[in-house]
Amino acid sequence: xxxxxxxxxxxxxxxxxxxxxxxxxxxxxxxxxxxxxxxxxxxxxxxxxxxxxxxxxxxxxxxxxxxxxxxxxxxxxxxxxxxxxxxxxxxxxxxxxxxxxxxxxxxxxxxxxxxxxxxxxxxxxxxxxxxxxxxxxxxxxxxxxxxxxxxxxxxxxxxxxxxxxxxxxxxxxxxxxxxxxxxxxxxxxxxxxxxxxxxxxxxxxxxxxxxxxxxxxxxxxxxxxxxxxxxxxxxxxxxxxxxxxxxxxxxxxxxxxxxxxxxxxxxxxxxxxxxxxxxxxxxxxxxxxxxxxxxxxxxxxxxxxxxxxxxxxxxxxxxxxxxxxxxxxxxxxxxxxxxxxxxxxxxxxxxxxxxxxxxxxxxxxxxxxxxxxxxxxxxxxxxxxxxxxxxxxxxxxxxxxxxxxxxxxxxxxxxxxxxxxxxxxxxxxxxxxxxxxxxxxxxxxxxxxxxxxxxxxxxxxxxxxxxxxxxxxxxxxxxxxxxxxxxxxxxxxxxxxxxxxxxxxxxxxxxxxxxxxxx
Amino acid sequence: xxxxxxxxxxxxxxxxxxxxxxxxxxxxxxxxxxxxxxxxxxxxxxxxxxxxxxxxxxxxxxxxxxxxxxxxxxxxxxxxxxxxxxxxxxxxxxxxxxxxxxxxxxxxxxxxxxxxxxxxxxxxxxxxxxxxxxxxxxxxxxxxxxxxxxxxxxxxxxxxxxxxxxxxxxxxxxxxxxxxxxxxxxxxxxxxxxxxxxxxxxxxxxxxxxxxxxxxxxxxxxxxxxxxxxxxxxxxxxxxxxxxxxxxxxxxxxxxxxxxxxxxxxxxxxxxxxxxxxxxxxxxxxxxxxxxxxxxxxxxxxxxxxxxxxxxxxxxxxxxxxxxxxxxxxxxxxxxxxxx
Numbered sequence: 001x002x003x004x005x006x007x008x009x010x011x012x013x014x015x016x017x018x019x020x021x022x023x024x025x026x027x028x029x030x031x032x033x034x035x036x037x038x039x040x041x042x043x044x045x046x047x048x049x050x051x052x053x054x055x056x057x058x059x060x061x062x063x064x065x066x067x068x069x070x071x072x073x074x075x076x077x078x079x080x081x082x083x084x085x086x087x088x089x090x091x092x093x094x095x096x097x098x099x100x101x102x103x104x105x106x107x108x109x110x111x112x113x114x115x116x117x118x119x120x121x122x123x124x125x126x127x128x129x130x131x132x133x134x135x136x137x138x139x140x141x142x143x144x145x146x147x148x149x150x151x152x153x154x155x156x157x158x159x160x161x162x163x164x165x166x167x168x169x170x171x172x173x174x175x176x177x178x179x180x181x182x183x184x185x186x187x188x189x190x191x192x193x194x195x196x197x198x199x200x201x202x203x204x205x206x207x208x209x210x211x212x213x214x215x216x217x218x219x220x221x222x223x224x225x226x227x228x229x230x231x232x233x234x235x236x237x238x239x240x241x242x243x244x245x246x247x248x249x250x251x252x253x254x255x256x257x258x259x260x261x262x263x264x265x266x267x268x269x270x271x272x273x274x275x276x277x278x279x280x281x282x283x284x285x286x287x288x289x290x291x292x293x294x295x296x297x298x299x300x301x302x303x304x305x306x307x308x309x310x311x312x313x314x315x316x317x318x319x320x321x322x323x324x325x326x327x328x329x330x331x332x333x334x335x336x337x338x339x340x341x342x343x344x345x346x347x348x349x350x351x352x353x354x355x356x357x358x359x360x361x362x363x364x365x366x367x368x369x370x371x372x373x374x375x376x377x378x379x380x381x382x383x384x385x386x387x388x389x390x391x392x393x394x395x396x397x398x399x400x401x402x403x404x405x406x407x408x409x410x411x412x413x414x415x416x417x418x419x420x421x422x423x424x425x426x427x428x429x430x431x432x433x434x435x436x437x438x439x440x441x442x443x444x445x446x447x448x449x450x451x452x453x454x455x456x457x458x459x460x461x462x463x464x465x466x467x468x469x470x471x472x473x474x475x476x477x478x479x480x481x482x483x484x485x486x487x488x489x490x491x492x493x494x495x496x497x498x499x500x501x502x503x504x505x506x507x508x509x510x511x512x513x514x515x516x517x518x519x
Numbered sequence: 520x521x522x523x524x525x526x527x528x529x530x531x532x533x534x535x536x537x538x539x540x541x542x543x544x545x546x547x548x549x550x551x552x553x554x555x556x557x558x559x560x561x562x563x564x565x566x567x568x569x570x571x572x573x574x575x576x577x578x579x580x581x582x583x584x585x586x587x588x589x590x591x592x593x594x595x596x597x598x599x600x601x602x603x604x605x606x607x608x609x610x611x612x613x614x615x616x617x618x619x620x621x622x623x624x625x626x627x628x629x630x631x632x633x634x635x636x637x638x639x640x641x642x643x644x645x646x647x648x649x650x651x652x653x654x655x656x657x658x659x660x661x662x663x664x665x666x667x668x669x670x671x672x673x674x675x676x677x678x679x680x681x682x683x684x685x686x687x688x689x690x691x692x693x694x695x696x697x698x699x700x701x702x703x704x705x706x707x708x709x710x711x712x713x714x715x716x717x718x719x720x721x722x723x724x725x726x727x728x729x730x731x732x733x734x735x736x737x738x739x740x741x742x743x744x745x746x747x748x749x750x751x752x753x754x755x756x757x758x759x760x761x762x763x764x765x766x767x768x769x770x771x772x773x774x775x776x777x778x779x780x781x782x783x784x785x786x787x788x789x790x791x792x793x794x795x796x797x798x799x800x801x802x803x804x805x806x807x808x809x810x811x812x813x814x815x816x817x818x819x820x821x822x823x824x825x826x827x828x829x830x831x832x833x834x835x836x837x838x839x840x841x842x843x844x845x846x847x848x849x850x851x852x853x854x855x856x857x858x859x
Binding site: 354363387 | 737
């Protein structure tokens with residue numbers, strides 16, 4: 001603490017600031033208590049200039065709490081935070097910003113009704129003669145987006161953007177000012193590979209300038225790519241801080257979960273049965289899907305890979321009746337179901353799992369029980385004549401929460417208070433309340449921890465083994481590569497390629513993600 | 520040492536109150552406060568007779584508040600409840616008087632037909648709201664505000680603003696002032712309606728759909744719920760409940776009035792919000808709404824006994840409503856900081 005930063009006093013900067021200077025940010029014995037819960041219990045954490053420090057841990061381990069303290073969104077119960085060796089009180093996000101700490105949260109801080117440029121420059125609008133300088137604004141916004149390589153038009157209204165695009169704007173916003181500490185909370189959860197590459201390049205150039213990055217991720221491959229050090233949290237404690245490059249995957253998972261996970265992806269036997277879903281030359285009214293023909297059989301997992309905006313997500317939505325069909329046919333068990341409503345699709349044994357659980361999947365302020373039972377209130381056993389049988393609803397939900405291994409199982413708590421992984425499990429449990437022959441999963445593991453991920457994969461494998469047809473739409477490339485028996489790649493609204501068995505490799509698939517090469 | 524134990528104990532008491540507040544909302548605190556204040560202000564307040572009086576006076580607001588609750592649960596609201604009460608009253612009284620004049624002997628036929636006509640008219644207004652919101656996607660605010668103006672205009676036009684006389688005296692005697700087993704008949708009516716609404720909301724699929732549609736309309740849609748049908752039924756039922764209140768009020772006034780119900784939109788929303796119904800939809804309980812309506816009745820009664828001028832009473836009501844919303848916000852924030 002007696003050490004002076006000395007950068008302003010004319011002393012030449014040290015050769016390697018990461019070793020000489022005090023850490024950019026240091027947390028000492030941080031405790032954060034909420035009534036009834038200790039979210040952080042004596043956490044020490046250190047961020048050096050120019051490093052990417054990954055926070056790794058299951059949902060509820062305390063990562064989010066720790067970064068909310070760093071970002072000034074909350075204050076610790078005890079312990080101290082030092083910025084460049086000086087103890088500070090991060091009483092507000094504004095205060096943290098002033099100290100150079102800039103955070104990108106998963107929850108969006110954008111004004112949906114404003115345009116991208118208005119959001120990017122919110123609070124720092126360029127002015128001329130006291131009026132807004134619209135041209136300068138456009139220029140600056142475009143410059144930030146270009147620097148990041150994000151293909152977003154500055155004049156676009158934010159609410160018309162996809163989730164991934166909004167995430168990009170959010171990141172761009174943090175990069176507008178030059179922060180010395182950048183906190184990124186799962187920034188790639190909804191980005192495609194290409195956008196992820198751009199983000200990593202950007203993080204690389206930021207760290208080269210001496211910026212310290214706190215990075216939360218659930219993806220081990222990302223730790224490999226950009227993580228210098230990894231701090232693993234479990235139940236509010238720091239389990240270990242290890243080297244990001246040399247620590248093995250198994251070791252990281254072991255540290256995080258406290259147990260060994262041999263294999264994340266289950267091997268699922270391939271014994272395809274009759275055709276369950278057949279799509280012929282399907283074109284949606286919005287042209288988000290064009291001329292697509294696919295087939296999914298019983299006991300088969302069919303993957304759809306592609307960039308966000310390639311139409312892979314829309315394909316699932318059109319099938320389920322969420323988007324109008326312009327031409328083409330959809331067959332379910334040989335029956336023409338083109339243009340039916342979601343409600344009719346459900347009663348024909350078609351279940352669709354939306355990609356954004358908070359936005360479309362769950363009624364957050366209602367209990368887990370009510371959410372799980374929602375699709376089946378008009379069916380036996382919950383329906384008793386004109387009324388609901390709460391007792392049989394309870395026992396059904398009890399059985400399903402055990403089946404999906406929901407822990408802690410609190411069926412009467414509102415799902416808004418659940419962790420991301422548990423929310424996803426609740427969403428999956430909804431599909432078990434009625435007989436389903438075709439499952440369409442759109443991004444089933446977005447933003448969930450490894451343990452939940454494994455549970456979800458096993459769940460999908462069981463569904464398939466029990467005779468269901470599964471269509472798996474995912475931006476997580478390893479996921480579709482490992483789980484799919486057959487795989488379609490979409491590009492610009494069209495099916496670009498189809499692979500099966502051993503042909504499903506990263507190289508093969510990625511080749512069709514972008515423009516089709518001349519053969 | 521003693522000092523320390525003392526501060527610790529009071530800290531624990533504060534924490535306990537906070538927990539109570541987060542769990543139960545602002546209503547219990549307001550009820551206790553109101554009881555203390557009005558008991559202090561007037562010796563006649565805390566008597567059995569007066570409390571029965573409060574319950575009887577609260578019947579009308581309770582029924583309308585239950586309808587309003589349905590609209591709030593689905594994430595909307597109904598500003599036309601007052602109009603529905605007025606229109607029901609005018610149509611019901613006119614029909615009853617007409618039948619009564621045509622065949623003076625069949626008193627009960629006149630009463631039945633009059634009630635049917637009034638409730639049909641009021642429910643029709645609800646149906647119109649439902650069609651606007653569910654089919655044409657008009658925001659509940661605009662739809663019910665517009666319909667409030669339309670319905671009020673029709674009620675005034677039908678009567679030229681004059682009260683409608685000529686209903687059989689039995690109507691008022693039984694449904695307005697009657698007692699059954701010592702309990703006022705309107706209270707019986709309200710109890711039945713509260714019970715039916717409770718069953719509807721808690722024990723039927725439709726009731727669950729109100730919550731789901733208000734909580735997340737997209738998730739409801741994806742779960743195979745017809746959101747349009749649910750919204751349509753919401754406003755239809757709200758219209759129906761309001762018109763039942765309209766007929767009971769007509770019996771009490773013994774005339775059909777176009778000028779009643781002005782304060783009902785505000786009061787019913789206040790009763791719901793004070794009872795913990797979320798303005799964002801998806802959250803609310805029948806029991807608490809009934810308590811919210813009783814609380815407003817209690818405050819109005821207490822203010823009357825304390826001889827507070829009626830103009831000032833509306834000031835108090837508005838302030839209470841805003842305080843309840845602020846308390847709700849505070850509660851959400853405390854809830855958020857307690858979990859996370």
